[in-house]
Amino acid sequence: MIPCMAEASPPSCPQVQEDQVHCLQIVRGLLPWRDQLRSGFGTSHGNASLEVVDVLVVMLAGFFNPMVRSQRLLEALSSQAWMRERTGLKRIPRSTLSDALKRFDPEQLRPLIERLAARVPSLRHHDPDLAEVTRQVIAADGSQITLLGEVAWAIFHPGPGTSGGGSGTSGGGGWSQARLNIQLDIDSMAPVDGDVSGAEEPSEPEAFIRRLRPGVIYLADRNFVHFRFLNAVLGKGSNFVVRLKKNNLFDVGREAPLDERDRARGVRSDQRGRLPGPVSAGNADARSCTSRPPAQELRRVAVWDEADQKEVVLLTDLLDPPAHVVAALYRNRWQVELFFKWLKCTAAMEHAVSRSPRGLTMQFYVAMIGTLLLHLSTGRRVSKYALFWLGSVAAGRATWEEMQKGLERIEREKELERARLARRRLAKKIQA
Numbered sequence: 001m002i003p004c005m006a007e008a009s010p011p012s013c014p015q016v017q018e019d020q021v022h023c024l025q026i027v028r029g030l031l032p033w034r035d036q037l038r039s040g041f042g043t044s045h046g047n048a049s050l051e052v053v054d055v056l057v058v059m060l061a062g063f064f065n066p067m068v069r070s071q072r073l074l075e076a077l078s079s080q081a082w083m084r085e086r087t088g089l090k091r092i093p094r095s096t097l098s099d100a101l102k103r104f105d106p107e108q109l110r111p112l113i114e115r116l117a118a119r120v121p122s123l124r125h126h127d128p129d130l131a132e133v134t135r136q137v138i139a140a141d142g143s144q145i146t147l148l149g150e151v152a153w154a155i156f157h158p159g160p161g162t163s164g165g166g167s168g169t170s171g172g173g174g175w176s177q178a179r180l181n182i183q184l185d186i187d188s189m190a191p192v193d194g195d196v197s198g199a200e201e202p203s204e205p206e207a208f209i210r211r212l213r214p215g216v217i218y219l220a221d222r223n224f225v226h227f228r229f230l231n232a233v234l235g236k237g238s239n240f241v242v243r244l245k246k247n248n249l250f251d252v253g254r255e256a257p258l259d260e261r262d263r264a265r266g267v268r269s270d271q272r273g274r275l276p277g278p279v280s281a282g283n284a285d286a287r288s289c290t291s292r293p294p295a296q297e298l299r300r301v302a303v304w305d306e307a308d309q310k311e312v313v314l315l316t317d318l319l320d321p322p323a324h325v326v327a328a329l330y331r332n333r334w335q336v337e338l339f340f341k342w343l344k345c346t347a348a349m350e351h352a353v354s355r356s357p358r359g360l361t362m363q364f365y366v367a368m369i370g371t372l373l374l375h376l377s378t379g380r381r382v383s384k385y386a387l388f389w390l391g392s393v394a395a396g397r398a399t400w401e402e403m404q405k406g407l408e409r410i411e412r413e414k415e416l417e418r419a420r421l422a423r424r425r426l427a428k429k430i431q432a
Contacts, residue, residue, distance in 0.1 A: 050092060050100055052108050057089050059353075059366045060373075069351040071097050101359030109365045116372040117192045120185070133321065135239070136216040137329060138192065139184045139336035140224070142204045144177040145349055151176040153357050154198040178357070180349065180364055181207045184339050186219070186332040190375050191339070191368045196361040205229035212236045217318070219333040225315065227277070228291040234317060241316040241329050250300050250315075251276050258323060265324040266304040268311065272297055272319070303327040343367055385410045 058078045062068035068077055071094045077083060079091040092100075147154055154176035181204070183193040193211050201207040205226035212218075212232055217239045224230075224242050233240045244250070256270040275293035294317070301314045301323050314330050343349045349367060352360050374386065389406055392398040398406075 050090075050096055052104050054089055054092060055097065055100055055104065055362065056109065056366060056369070058083075058092055059363065060370055063366055063370045069353070071101075071353055074353065098354070098359075101354040101362055102356040104358065104362065106358055106361040106365050109362070109369065113191075113193075113365060113368055113372070116369060116376065117185075117190065120188050120190050120372065120375055133217070133325065133329065136213075137186045137219065137332065138213070138216050139186055139219045139333045140182070140208055141184075141221065141333075141336045141340070142179045142181045142197075142207065143340040143344070144179050145344070145352065147176045147178060147352055147355060147360075151178075151198075151355050153200070154178045155202055156199070178352075178360055179204070179207065180340070180343070181211070182336060182339065183208075183211065183213070184336045186335050188375060189335055189339065190372055194364060194368055196357060196364050198357060212238065214238060217241065217329065219330055219336075221333065227275075227293050230294050231291055234294060234296070239316065239318050241314055241318065241326060243330065244300065244313040244315045248315075249276050250274075250298075252300070253297070256323070262323045265327055266306065267323045267327055268302040268304055269300075270323040271300045273300065274298060275315075299326070301326045303330075 058074055061083065062074050062077055065077070068074055074097060075092060075094040078089055083089055084091070144155075155178070156176050178196050178198050179201075181195050181197060182191055184190070185192050193213065195207075195211065197207045203226070204223050205228065208224075209229055209232045214236045215238060218224075218233055218241070220240065220242045222243045222245045224240075225245060225248055230240060230242075250271070251273045252271045253273040254271070256272060258267055258270060262270070274295075274297060277293040296317065297319065299316050299319055301316065303312050303314065304310075305312045312330070314326060316326055318326060349364065353363055354360055386407060389398065389403040392403070
């Protein structure tokens with residue numbers, strides 16, 4: 001095994017300059033945690049004396065550089081003198097890094113993610129419909145990433161010409177995919193939990209059950225109308241707002257009246273009742289393939305989606321908030337889609353640096369840590385504007401200072417717009 005103490009970079013490795021890692025400020029934000037990480041995660045790697053914190057620092061620096069998308073480039077980055085001076089990092093040879101990503105347990109980083117997430121401030125809701133919602137609201141979703149080759153632990157999709165049919169790579173082979181499971185705080189747009197799953201957990205809802213948090217409101221799409229998932233959420237003392245499929249049955253017990261705010265926000269009906277479960281011969285207890293349906297009273301809210309010109313039907317156990325608040329909650333679910341888009345495009349999670357489940361999970365956790373550090377270093381919500389600016393900084397099209405000024409300008413404009421809308425609403429009330 002090549003020791004990571006070597007000073008010289010192999011001739012074949014391209015050079016990565018300091019000014020190319022434009023978000024080095026965020027990487028430095030991790031350094032105060034270095035001693036805590038060493039004491040908590042002091043795992044040596046063979047005779048190379050490589051620790052989890054060393055891998056984390058170099059992968060975090062690579063996360064903020066669009067060039068660094070391979071183990072060879074991570075080695076080149078770690079070998080630069082400026083990198084060693086700024087971070088105290090020793091060079092990590094590619095062979096050592098590859099072995100480390102297979103052997104190191106990424107769960108050692110989870111305490112750091114929890115500590116950083118706990119430091120993210122609770123921001124007030126700018127949406128007046130959500131002002132009365134005091135619980136943490138989390139959007140839960142999964143997204144697939146494609147892996148090269150037939151990776152045994154991943155979900156394998158057969159290509160054309162194979163027994164499974166479907167589309168895939170040319171030549172009739174197939175492709176492997178892993179799923180990123182993320183829980184996103186919609187208030188700060190910062191990830192609060194997540195992991196990677198493969199063939200052992202092909203179902204999205206099943207993958208989230210083991211990571212459910214108590215006392216929050218979960219927003220999820222149609223795939224999560226899954227009885228075991230819904231029961232598990234309720235068992236944690238949390239709530240859910242999920243979108244119903246067209247073929248989901250619902251026994252209506254009573255119809256709740258709508259007020260002017262409900263109608264103004266597109267609510268078409270507000271019903272209370274229960275999920276009966278699948279009805280078929282020999283299924284007297286209405287059991288699905290996962291569990292019995294929740295026994296408690298639930299709520300079905302139908303909302304008109306003006307953008308797509310169709311009706312969206314929601315299911316929730318929240319019985320007290322007005323129907324338009326339930327609709328407003330679900331509208332915030334799109335934020336997790338935006339986060340995944342950024343994760344795959346700007347953070348380049350589509351380019352896996354390892355084919356092992358531990359290595360891919362490590363890469364995913366580094367992306368989560370980088371996002372949390374971004375929030376803490378800027379002191380602002382990780383909005384679509386912050387993600388746009390981060391992409392510009394990482395690509396070298398803008399400086400860190402320009403990003404800060406740009407975010408300040410956008411925040412001022414949004415505050416002025418909110419004040420203008422408040423004055424307009426007040427004027428309407430006075431006229432009425």
